Amino acid sequence: MQPFLLLTLLLLSAGAYYLGRRRAFAVADGHVRNLHSLPSFYGSYAALWCGLPALLVFALWAAAQPNLVVNWVVAGLPPELRDLPPDRLNLVINDLKNLVGGNFVASASDPVMVEAAERYRRLQAIGNAALWVVVLSLAIAGIAYAWRAISPALRARNRVEGVINIFLIASSTVAIFTTIGIVLSVVFESLLFFRQVPVAEFLFGLQWSPQTALRADQVGSSGAFGAVPLFAGTLLISGIAMLVAVPIGLMSALYLSEYATPKFRAFAKPALEILAGIPTVVYGFFAALTVAPLIRQIGTAVGLHVASESALAAGLVMGIMIIPFVSSLSDDVINAVPQSMRDGSYALGATKSETITRVLLPAALPGIVGSILLAISRAIGETMIVVMAAGLSANLTANPLEAVTTVTVQIVTLLTGDQEFDSPKTLAAFALGLVLFVVTLILNIIALRVVRKYREQYE
Amino acid sequence: MSTTAIDTQVALNGTLNRSASPPRSAGVQVTDYDNRQTVGKITVDNPKMTCREVNVYYGEKHAIKNVSLDIGANEVIAFIGPSGCGKSTFIRCLNRMNDTIPSARVTGLIKLDEDDIHAKEIDVVQLRARVGMVFQKPNPFPKSIYENVAYGPRIHGMVNTKAELDDLVRESLERAGLIKEVEKRMLEPGTSLSGGQQQRLCIARAIAVNPEVILMDEPCSALDPIATAKIEELIDELRENYTIVIVTHSMQQAARVSQRTAYFHLGDLIEIGDTDQIFTNPRHKLTEDYITGRFG
Amino acid sequence: MNKATSHDGVPLRERDIKTIVNAGLARRHAAERRFRWYGLIAISLGLAFVVLMFANIIGKGLPAFWQTYIQVPIHFDAAVLDPEGNRDPQTLASADYGALVRAGLRQTFPAVEGRLPLRALSALLSTDAAYELQRRVLADPQLIGAQQEIWLLASAAVDTFVKGNIDRTLDEANRPIKDQQIEWIDQLRAADKIERQFNAVLFRNGDSREPEQAGIRGALMGSFFTLLVTFLLSFPIGVATAVYLEEFAPKNRWTDIIEVNINNLAAVPSIVFGLLGLAVFINFFGLPRSAPLVGGLVLSLMTLPVIIIAGRAALTSVPPSIREAALGMGASKLQMVGHHVLPLAMPGMLTGSIIGMARALGESAPLLMIGMVAFIVDVPKGFLDPATVLPVQIYLWSDLPERAFVERTSAAIMVLLAFMILMNGLAILLRKRFERRW
Numbered sequence A: 001m002q003p004f005l006l007l008t009l010l011l012l013s014a015g016a017y018y019l020g021r022r023r024a025f026a027v028a029d030g031h032v033r034n035l036h037s038l039p040s041f042y043g044s045y046a047a048l049w050c051g052l053p054a055l056l057v058f059a060l061w062a063a064a065q066p067n068l069v070v071n072w073v074v075a076g077l078p079p080e081l082r083d084l085p086p087d088r089l090n091l092v093i094n095d096l097k098n099l100v101g102g103n104f105v106a107s108a109s110d111p112v113m114v115e116a117a118e119r120y121r122r123l124q125a126i127g128n129a130a131l132w133v134v135v136l137s138l139a140i141a142g143i144a145y146a147w148r149a150i151s152p153a154l155r156a157r158n159r160v161e162g163v164i165n166i167f168l169i170a171s172s173t174v175a176i177f178t179t180i181g182i183v184l185s186v187v188f189e190s191l192l193f194f195r196q197v198p199v200a201e202f203l204f205g206l207q208w209s210p211q212t213a214l215r216a217d218q219v220g221s222s223g224a225f226g227a228v229p230l231f232a233g234t235l236l237i238s239g240i241a242m243l244v245a246v247p248i249g250l251m252s253a254l255y256l257s258e259y260a261t262p263k264f265r266a267f268a269k270p271a272l273e274i275l276a277g278i279p280t281v282v283y284g285f286f287a288a289l290t291v292a293p294l295i296r297q298i299g300t301a302v303g304l305h306v307a308s309e310s311a312l313a314a315g316l317v318m319g320i321m322i323i324p325f326v327s328s329l330s331d332d333v334i335n336a337v338p339q340s341m342r343d344g345s346y347a348l349g350a351t352k353s354e355t356i357t358r359v360l361l362p363a364a365l366p367g368i369v370g371s372i373l374l375a376i377s378r379a380i381g382e383t384m385i386v387v388m389a390a391g392l393s394a395n396l397t398a399n400p401l402e403a404v405t406t407v408t409v410q411i412v413t414l415l416t417g418d419q420e421f422d423s424p425k426t427l428a429a430f431a432l433g434l435v436l437f438v439v440t441l442i443l444n445i446i447a448l449r450v451v452r453k454y455r456e457q458y459e
Numbered sequence B: 001m002s003t004t005a006i007d008t009q010v011a012l013n014g015t016l017n018r019s020a021s022p023p024r025s026a027g028v029q030v031t032d033y034d035n036r037q038t039v040g041k042i043t044v045d046n047p048k049m050t051c052r053e054v055n056v057y058y059g060e061k062h063a064i065k066n067v068s069l070d071i072g073a074n075e076v077i078a079f080i081g082p083s084g085c086g087k088s089t090f091i092r093c094l095n096r097m098n099d100t101i102p103s104a105r106v107t108g109l110i111k112l113d114e115d116d117i118h119a120k121e122i123d124v125v126q127l128r129a130r131v132g133m134v135f136q137k138p139n140p141f142p143k144s145i146y147e148n149v150a151y152g153p154r155i156h157g158m159v160n161t162k163a164e165l166d167d168l169v170r171e172s173l174e175r176a177g178l179i180k181e182v183e184k185r186m187l188e189p190g191t192s193l194s195g196g197q198q199q200r201l202c203i204a205r206a207i208a209v210n211p212e213v214i215l216m217d218e219p220c221s222a223l224d225p226i227a228t229a230k231i232e233e234l235i236d237e238l239r240e241n242y243t244i245v246i247v248t249h250s251m252q253q254a255a256r257v258s259q260r261t262a263y264f265h266l267g268d269l270i271e272i273g274d275t276d277q278i279f280t281n282p283r284h285k286l287t288e289d290y291i292t293g294r295f296g
Numbered sequence C: 001m002n003k004a005t006s007h008d009g010v011p012l013r014e015r016d017i018k019t020i021v022n023a024g025l026a027r028r029h030a031a032e033r034r035f036r037w038y039g040l041i042a043i044s045l046g047l048a049f050v051v052l053m054f055a056n057i058i059g060k061g062l063p064a065f066w067q068t069y070i071q072v073p074i075h076f077d078a079a080v081l082d083p084e085g086n087r088d089p090q091t092l093a094s095a096d097y098g099a100l101v102r103a104g105l106r107q108t109f110p111a112v113e114g115r116l117p118l119r120a121l122s123a124l125l126s127t128d129a130a131y132e133l134q135r136r137v138l139a140d141p142q143l144i145g146a147q148q149e150i151w152l153l154a155s156a157a158v159d160t161f162v163k164g165n166i167d168r169t170l171d172e173a174n175r176p177i178k179d180q181q182i183e184w185i186d187q188l189r190a191a192d193k194i195e196r197q198f199n200a201v202l203f204r205n206g207d208s209r210e211p212e213q214a215g216i217r218g219a220l221m222g223s224f225f226t227l228l229v230t231f232l233l234s235f236p237i238g239v240a241t242a243v244y245l246e247e248f249a250p251k252n253r254w255t256d257i258i259e260v261n262i263n264n265l266a267a268v269p270s271i272v273f274g275l276l277g278l279a280v281f282i283n284f285f286g287l288p289r290s291a292p293l294v295g296g297l298v299l300s301l302m303t304l305p306v307i308i309i310a311g312r313a314a315l316t317s318v319p320p321s322i323r324e325a326a327l328g329m330g331a332s333k334l335q336m337v338g339h340h341v342l343p344l345a346m347p348g349m350l351t352g353s354i355i356g357m358a359r360a361l362g363e364s365a366p367l368l369m370i371g372m373v374a375f376i377v378d379v380p381k382g383f384l385d386p387a388t389v390l391p392v393q394i395y396l397w398s399d400l401p402e403r404a405f406v407e408r409t410s411a412a413i414m415v416l417l418a419f420m421i422l423m424n425g426l427a428i429l430l431r432k433r434f435e436r437r438w
Ligand SMILES: Nc1ncnc2c1ncn2[C@@H]1O[C@H](COP(=O)(O)OP(=O)(O)OP(=O)(O)O)[C@@H](O)[C@H]1O
Pocket: B058, B061, B063, B081, B082, B083, B084, B085, B086, B087, B088, B089, B090, B101, B103
């Protein structure tokens, strides 16, 4: 239904463009020279008048209508239903929507519901019809206005360019609004959470069990929200990942930039970067079904107890994922060290490895530290690998063979499955999200600073 | 001096039993523009380095063409010539720095004392320890002043104790005429020095490994006149202990610091001889044009 | 001048550098070789992981593209299907097709008696077998009364066994397929009545609890709708932002903020975007959960920085001379950008966008937050239908213990990777094709 309306609108705008151009020719007595702008601008002018206001109204209407309809239907329900608590009412409304959608629901035989569904359907039909009428008349009114407004003196180009300018500026603010949206959403929900669970308990508590109450008088009463085990688990897994990724990534970068022949480099660099393109869910699958059992087997063979969801498996695979990240960032950094440094060292009789370890690495150190920070922030925020390969139980341990859980795992567990909004359980996820956002943001800002400073040094 | 051409031939045939360069046709004037044969005496009595028929190619490009010359012990020899004539390319042959450029290919004979520097048993690490180099742009390592100078002795294992190293660093800085300025700031980064000081630091760094020859590729081109004067003074002092090859664009500088001068043009060694003679009485038209400023 | 002297009293200056260096050469060259080896080993490890992972996944997933079918003689008995004989679609649809299947199986193995053995016999076939017959009859009622040999989908256990993934020697109680069934399978094999055919079900069906009936069609359509939304939103906005920042924006604090902001946004963990989607799009704006529309909105916010950064790079690579030429001809700044700069920068922008879209295609974490993880059987038909996407489907299946699902998960990964390779290949092609040196 609505796609059709949009299509119609599009066609109308195209027509308006054509009309606007014709009109421009007409008012100019066929001499384009008489016009202020090129005829196509008059066409665009008309098309904009036709499409833009109609589109705005359409968007607002489409956004508002479902809620309005629901409200009206609810208002028409018998009082005993209308005055149900919000969550029960929501269930009723869901049933209603299913009924309207033609799906079978348990309450289908309830006459009240059937009648409400009928009302719902009617309101919806009326709304849709009204939408058509309003949008189409607006579009036609727009054309009419443009038709009358077009005259040789009309500065069509300036008007059209003004609209485009506004569009450009508005687009560039989307990124800002995204950030604001992120900040507001996590901060707002986190504040609600911290009203129920004190910040100190969240940040420094050693017990994490959001499902069960430990004591009856427990704040928040649905469980313990001490996030330290999650932070520790996140650090443990990221630490293992960095232990894998930094040496391999760095040595690869050094080899590729200092030793490899151009041919080998042309092959190996993109081949390594394949690792960066593989979706993380694939790594998660690999970790959970191949690496974790393997580690467990090896552990059992040498007489160690290894949890089936060990931190080691998740960390190892996460490390593999981060290798190309470290290597390509370090590669950039190493290549930014001027050739004259290498020349100076070689001219003193240093070997390649001496030059690398004693001149290149110290010179590139700030940049390498920056890229490692970026990689750490990547590791901390990584979700799928840990969701699939790390555990759920919040153990406070430094043993990589045990199962630990991470911040991201808990966010996912708390927010998937059945959830009531505004319970401390779901709000806790946002508090964790806030921590995650702040930590990665700080890491990124520091890293970008360091790298930028480093680059300026050699410019 | 009509013996110059003969000198060249003798030198070539004496050291190398080859005759790659075509015999000169009698009709060509020695001073003619078209003559690409080296004019002047390429040999010296006590050579530190001998180069014979050196050719350098960058891929297809023939950058140095059949250059032969001797570098005498404890002399300062200056390479001059218009930009792009191959001075840097040639000087980089002397410590095999061209090895670091993948496309570069060097042929011919280059000897340091009696050792062929391209021979298998000569290690490039050892060669570069013996033939130090100072670059056009000062390139101190991003380390402290002390560590910059200590770098060479450390990697070559020249010293056994910290005290020895301290002495060596101090002495090298002293010889480079830098000690007074940096005595109090040995642990500050080398990059915190001024350009001229940095260049002297690089010289100190090079002489810390006690090389036999020091190559300097336009060491003063990034410096102001006062810093340049200091370096020139330094070169004069260093001559006592080292053989020095210097590339320069400044005729005055060549005249001031060197005993012999070689003039390169488009990859050819055009003329070589005592500095006084080259500057007062050039024998090749191209040399004359260059030093009188009609060229380059 | 104080002369530095070494411990043996010889002035350092007079010691021969040649011998000093020679003494350490062997050790230093050994260290050099060692270091080189470390580098080579590091790269080989990285490349080995790539190979290992691909080999592992292809090894596991390739068999899933073939599925076991069993040939069963089916008598489309009119007495069962249409007792009244009026071919009423309603009657035909609700007839007991299972009975036909059971009869066919019994015909193949007449010796089988008893309730339990018969049930074991039926378990050779998927529950889809009956639906298959229903589909055939509804499509062609003429079949009624006919007798046909029909290839029917085998159950997942049989399929797994036939593919050699169940150990015969295992204790009977520990395997999903019993001795008796193995015997039957061997008989079917001997009679050439069991074979593997291309697994069309995988591409035709939505999700299912039964592995042999589970397909990725639903997830593929979900991904398609989600990515369509992502592209329609992020491409125009991304290009417009890049154009604004690169060509129009005054260099002031405000644009600085936008720039820093975009760089930071590019590094925000994807799951945080999921939180944003949940809080803003679902809870605040009341958009439906699990909908591709919301998924697309979230992913477009994630993809935006990628497109903007690529777009700006493409714009800066257009030489200023072209701008000056256009402006010199009296074009307005917008005309200059629209007619001259944008067309030249477009290949670069498209390349960046395709790479961004490939990343969005592989993204799953934020979609978990907005409910695209539900078990959804129906193939979505629009932007508001509940849906899941390919990577999330992989995540869902990877949790299921059955061997047949492991196989399917790997197959789904192969399909996902194939799409990623396709998109990246396209991007590379585009870059090569339009690469221009000014
Ligand atoms: N790495 C290289 N690859 C290819 N060609 C090169 C390379 N280095 C130098 N050349 C070429 O070799 C020739 C000689 O260059 P070289 O640097 O030796 O000149 P130069 O005499 O030192 O000049 P300048 O006085 O400007 O330093 C030039 O034509 C140059 O273009």
